[in-house]
Amino acid sequence: MRDTLYLAWRYLAFHRVKTAILVGAITLIVFLPVGLRVIVNQSSRQLTARAEATPLVIGAKGSPTELTLNTLYFSSDVPARTTYAAASEVADTDLAQAIPMYVRFRVRDQPIVGTTLEYFGFRGLKLAEGRQMAVLGEAVLGSRAAEQLGVGPGDHIVSSPESVFDIAGVYPLRMPVVGVLEFTDSADDDAVFVDVKTAWVIEGLGHGHQDLSQPEAAAGVLRREGNVVVGNASVMQFNEITPDNIDSFHFHGDLSDFPLTAVVVVPPDQRSSALLQGRYQTAELSQVVSPTEVMDELLGTILTVEKFVIAGAVTVGLATLATAFLVFALSLRLRRRERETLFKIGGSRAAVATVMTSEIVAVLAVGVLLALLLTFLTQRYGDVIIRSLIR
Amino acid sequence: MIRIEGLRFRYGEGDFQLRIPELIVEPGTTTAFIGPSGSGKTTLLNLIAGIIRPETGRVETRNVEVSALSDPERRRFRVTTLGLVFQEFELLEYLSVLDNILLPYRIHAALDLDATVRERAGALAERVGISDKLDRPPRRLSQGERQRVAVCRAVLTDPPLLLTDEPTGNLDPLNRERVLDILFDYVRESGTTLVSVTHDHEILPRFGRVVDFRNFHSFGERAAS
Amino acid sequence: MMAKTKTAAVALAFAAAACSGSAPDSEVDAGSDAQVAAEVDAVAEADALVVFTTNYPLAYFAERIGGERVRVEFPAPPGIDPAYWTPAADVISAYQGADLILLNGAGYEGWVSKTSLPESKLVNTSSGFEELYVVAEDAVVHTHGPEGEHEHENVAFTTWLDPQLAIEHARAIRDVLAERLPGSEAELQAGFEALEADLTELDGRLEAWAAGLSGQPLLASHPVYRYLARRYELNLKSVHFEPDEAPPAGAWRDLAALMQGHSADWMLWEGPPLDETSARLAGDFGVGSVVFAPTGNRPASGDYLDAMRVNVEALEALPAS
Numbered sequence: 001m002r003d004t005l006y007l008a009w010r011y012l013a014f015h016r017v018k019t020a021i022l023v024g025a026i027t028l029i030v031f032l033p034v035g036l037r038v039i040v041n042q043s044s045r046q047l048t049a050r051a052e053a054t055p056l057v058i059g060a061k062g063s064p065t066e067l068t069l070n071t072l073y074f075s076s077d078v079p080a081r082t083t084y085a086a087a088s089e090v091a092d093t094d095l096a097q098a099i100p101m102y103v104r105f106r107v108r109d110q111p112i113v114g115t116t117l118e119y120f121g122f123r124g125l126k127l128a129e130g131r132q133m134a135v136l137g138e139a140v141l142g143s144r145a146a147e148q149l150g151v152g153p154g155d156h157i158v159s160s161p162e163s164v165f166d167i168a169g170v171y172p173l174r175m176p177v178v179g180v181l182e183f184t185d186s187a188d189d190d191a192v193f194v195d196v197k198t199a200w201v202i203e204g205l206g207h208g209h210q211d212l213s214q215p216e217a218a219a220g221v222l223r224r225e226g227n228v229v230v231g232n233a234s235v236m237q238f239n240e241i242t243p244d245n246i247d248s249f250h251f252h253g254d255l256s257d258f259p260l261t262a263v264v265v266v267p268p269d270q271r272s273s274a275l276l277q278g279r280y281q282t283a284e285l286s287q288v289v290s291p292t293e294v295m296d297e298l299l300g301t302i303l304t305v306e307k308f309v310i311a312g313a314v315t316v317g318l319a320t321l322a323t324a325f326l327v328f329a330l331s332l333r334l335r336r337r338e339r340e341t342l343f344k345i346g347g348s349r350a351a352v353a354t355v356m357t358s359e360i361v362a363v364l365a366v367g368v369l370l371a372l373l374l375t376f377l378t379q380r381y382g383d384v385i386i387r388s389l390i391r
Numbered sequence: 392m393i394r395i396e397g398l399r400f401r402y403g404e405g406d407f408q409l410r411i412p413e414l415i416v417e418p419g420t421t422t423a424f425i426g427p428s429g430s431g432k433t434t435l436l437n438l439i440a441g442i443i444r445p446e447t448g449r450v451e452t453r454n455v456e457v458s459a460l461s462d463p464e465r466r467r468f469r470v471t472t473l474g475l476v477f478q479e480f481e482l483l484e485y486l487s488v489l490d491n492i493l494l495p496y497r498i499h500a501a502l503d504l505d506a507t508v509r510e511r512a513g514a515l516a517e518r519v520g521i522s523d524k525l526d527r528p529p530r531r532l533s534q535g536e537r538q539r540v541a542v543c544r545a546v547l548t549d550p551p552l553l554l555t556d557e558p559t560g561n562l563d564p565l566n567r568e569r570v571l572d573i574l575f576d577y578v579r580e581s582g583t584t585l586v587s588v589t590h591d592h593e594i595l596p597r598f599g600r601v602v603d604f605r606n607f608h609s610f611g612e613r614a615a616s
Numbered sequence: 617m618m619a620k621t622k623t624a625a626v627a628l629a630f631a632a633a634a635c636s637g638s639a640p641d642s643e644v645d646a647g648s649d650a651q652v653a654a655e656v657d658a659v660a661e662a663d664a665l666v667v668f669t670t671n672y673p674l675a676y677f678a679e680r681i682g683g684e685r686v687r688v689e690f691p692a693p694p695g696i697d698p699a700y701w702t703p704a705a706d707v708i709s710a711y712q713g714a715d716l717i718l719l720n721g722a723g724y725e726g727w728v729s730k731t732s733l734p735e736s737k738l739v740n741t742s743s744g745f746e747e748l749y750v751v752a753e754d755a756v757v758h759t760h761g762p763e764g765e766h767e768h769e770n771v772a773f774t775t776w777l778d779p780q781l782a783i784e785h786a787r788a789i790r791d792v793l794a795e796r797l798p799g800s801e802a803e804l805q806a807g808f809e810a811l812e813a814d815l816t817e818l819d820g821r822l823e824a825w826a827a828g829l830s831g832q833p834l835l836a837s838h839p840v841y842r843y844l845a846r847r848y849e850l851n852l853k854s855v856h857f858e859p860d861e862a863p864p865a866g867a868w869r870d871l872a873a874l875m876q877g878h879s880a881d882w883m884l885w886e887g888p889p890l891d892e893t894s895a896r897l898a899g900d901f902g903v904g905s906v907v908f909a910p911t912g913n914r915p916a917s918g919d920y921l922d923a924m925r926v927n928v929e930a931l932e933a934l935p936a937s
Contacts, residue, residue, distance in 0.1 A: 003496065003497035003498075003504055004497055004498065006497060007483075007486070007490075007494075007497055007498070010485055010486055010490065011485050013485075014484070014485030014528075015485070091735070097736065116732065116734070116735055117712065117732050117733065117734045117735070118734060118735060118736060121734075131705070131709055132709065132712060132732070133732045134705040134708035134709055134712070134731055134732060135705055135708060135730065135731055135732075136730040136731065136732075138705075138732075178705070195731075195732040197729070197730070243702075246702065246730055247702060249730055250729075251729070337481070338483055341477070341481040341483075342498055343442070343466070344440070344442055344469070344475055344477075344481075345469065345470060345473075345475050345494070345495055345498070345544075345545075346466050346467065346468070346469030346470025346471070346473065346495065346498070346499060347466065347470065347495075347498030347499055348463065348466055348467070348470075348498065348499045348500065348501075349462070349463060349466070351497070351498040351499060351500075352498065355498070
């Protein structure tokens with residue numbers, strides 16, 4: 001049998017290209033519908049889990065899907081802004097914990113998540129290295145963000161400009177990395193966490209500069225009107241918060257008016273949740289969103305699309321399979337003389353059959369194995385693929 | 392070596408019928424079957440080999456009633472007892488020269504491919520002058536070289552009976568002589584019985600006996616001596 | 617006036633009673649009682665609420681009110697003014713680990729707005745009397761560019777110097793501790809009332825002293841006494857003299873100008889001034905120096921009440937003009 005298989009192997013090797021194409025076709029036929037199913041299954045499980053872990057989200061009126069994706073997955077589609085006052089409002093009701101979120105900026109491909117310490121407790125995030133953020137400007141990275149950016153505690157990262165032509169708007173802030181979180185297999189791994197106030201500094205709402213009332217800063221003074229000192233454009237705005245300049249950092253205006261992309265609301269029980277949702281039913285400028293509902297809708301859509309795609313893939317698959325079998329049949333026909341020769345010189349039925357059909361068996365077997373391998377890989381890395389698609 | 396009695400064979404519904412009341416081939420002899428095409432020469436070769444079975448009659452090869460064996464038994468008989476050489480060489484295009492030579496040992500459990508076999512294959516290849524081409528596929532050989540490979544394959548098992556069907560039919564005169572030399576040298580050395588079907592009257596003098604098939608088709612029944 | 621004296625007397629009596637009542641039970645019977653007590657102490661320590669504060673007065677109030685139910689930490693290094701303190705990252709991490717962080721409010725702890733602290737643990741102990749903050753009119757405000765003005769209000773933050781407001785701070789502390797330590801209301805109330813009595817006593821003495829001034833002008837080396845001034849309707853104006861630095865010529869000129877319409881006899885200092893400065897004040901301006909330490913940080917010796925009493929005694933010792 002081993003010797004006969006050797007012959008089969010030599011046949012396949014001689015017809016490398018044909019074999020490869022056939023194997024590829026079989027792999028795709030099997031993998032496409034299976035892989036798709038695996039990814040959709042996994043993603044719905046994952047998306048649902050994350051949504052279930054996030055009871056309510058409050059944001060400005062607009063697309064609930066956009067709000068949910070930005071808050072849960074830090075997608076780069078930034079919803080209309082709400083304000084910090086919204087978080088205070090929720091906190092004041094004493095009905096739930098309110099966690100402000102400002103997810104707008106990025107460090108290269110990694111989203112910057114401006115939030116408060118409560119977020120870490122809420123998501124159960126633990127430090128793997130370094131420490132939690134303490135001072136304005138410090139960043140704590142998710143495990144994958146740290147990998148992607150190639151940094152650890154002690155290194156620095158710089159926020160990316162929002163557009164090439166941003167001169168007077170959002171300017172890059174250089175931030176020290178003080179901690180890296182443990183791997184959680186969630187969107188949090190890709191995030192660069194900063195205090196929401198740091199995010200406001202990136203936006204330009206807070207800054208440090210020379211104290212314009214001091215004599216040394218005379219060059220930066222445009223004019224004085226009584227108590228009011230007006231700075232001119234030469235006043236250099238720091239793009240890094242250091243122990244030397246942190247004393248000068250401040251925010252202009254009322255923090256309540258400062259922007260947020262969302263407020264994550266964590267009610268302790270159903271009753272509080274219902275009460276809160278009731279209050280926002282008639283709100284004109286805000287919306288309260290249940291991520292579970294949004295995700296269910298989104299998944300419903302995905303599943304419908306998936307059904308169509310699978311139907312398509314299966315149809316094409318069957319056609320391809322039929323073609324493959326046609327190729328096998330033709331191949332057998334072409335090898336008729338070979339079969340006769342083997343018969344004539346005394347090859348056993350088993351040996352002749354093996355030599356003739358192992359092409360088919362091998363192609364099918366390898367094709368299916370490769371499809372299984374790809375499916376396994378999809379299962380392993382599916383989450384990452386889905387999350388990178390959302391971002 | 393070969394004994395045929397009361398043979399009758401017909402291809403399906405056609406007119407043609409092969410009738411051989413008696414034919415004996417002694418071991419160690421070289422016999423040529425000649426006759427016009429369609430006279431049944433190849434058919435007889437196939438009957439002797441057990442590739443096909445007669446309607447009636449007996450075909451006995453090396454004391455084995457081949458005509459009465461089952462298909463698996465006949466296959467085994469062929470691979471262990473016969474060597475076959477064909478007009479069109481019938482090498483496997485996807486195997487190297489060496490693998491083509493070793494082919495019989497890979498297609499039946501009765502034959503065991505071991506070091507001795509490989510050595511013998513190497514020696515045979517050397518003898519016929521193709522040992523420098525063992526890795527090549529058949530398409531990179533000349534016609535003459537291909538037939539030499541086929542001969543090696545046929546005699547690798549050291550068969551007592553060698554059946555060749557127009558072995559030089561596709562060869563130019565030079566290669567024809569070369570291949571025949573190889574065959575007859577081998578046969579003479581090893582005492583193998585050789586039966587060849589041929590069209591070519593020019594090679595007949597080499598053979599010890601010539602059987603004319605005009606005597607055996609449907610109109611004639613006279614046994615040759 | 618009589619009522620106030622009576623209140624003071626009652627307060628003193630209460631204080632006396634409270635003092636004896638709050639004597640530490642260090643005199644414990646030997647043997648098994650000591651063991652039980654130690655075990656109880658250990659348990660109390662383990663369950664104690666960890667409270668961090670941003671200045672010393674709040675730490676003191678929390679200790680007085682919470683007693684064994686709290687473990688109070690105020691990690692500022694000695695000698696510095698906590699209002700201008702920027703804690704290092706490891707200290708901030710310690711704050712993050714607290715069960716409760718008590719803030720003074722009124723913009724006192726500027727560093728808090730530049731750090732990440734858990735919102736749910738922050739308590740502004742003056743949020744109950746925000747409308748009573750003193751706004752500093754002479755603060756310098758800055759804006760940027762031609763867009764227009766945005767002011768930031770500069771509010772004075774040494775709120776505890778007004779004993780009435782100190783009591784409000786303490787009340788807020790009592791309330792939040794009661795929330796976080798259910799079942800301890802009685803103990804907390806007892807601690808609060810004792811503290812309230814002490815603060816009320818201080819208030820009474822200061823009131824009496826202020827009354828004796830009858831609107832006499834006073835000077836302050838720094839504008840840190842606004843709450844004191846408002847409470848007792850003091851005719852107080854401030855300059856910017858540092859206790860440990862010789863004031864520059866310009867500062868002396870400002871003082872001269874100030875004293876044109878404000879002939880004060882005494883200047884309040886946060887800490888002992890340099891001899892040259894006090895000598896010059898006395899010699900050139902006829903102004904004596906008296907120390908009234910705001911006690912934002914721990915005093916070198918004694919506790920908050922000790923320091924305040926020393927302050928009050930220093931004022932009371934001033935000869936009437």
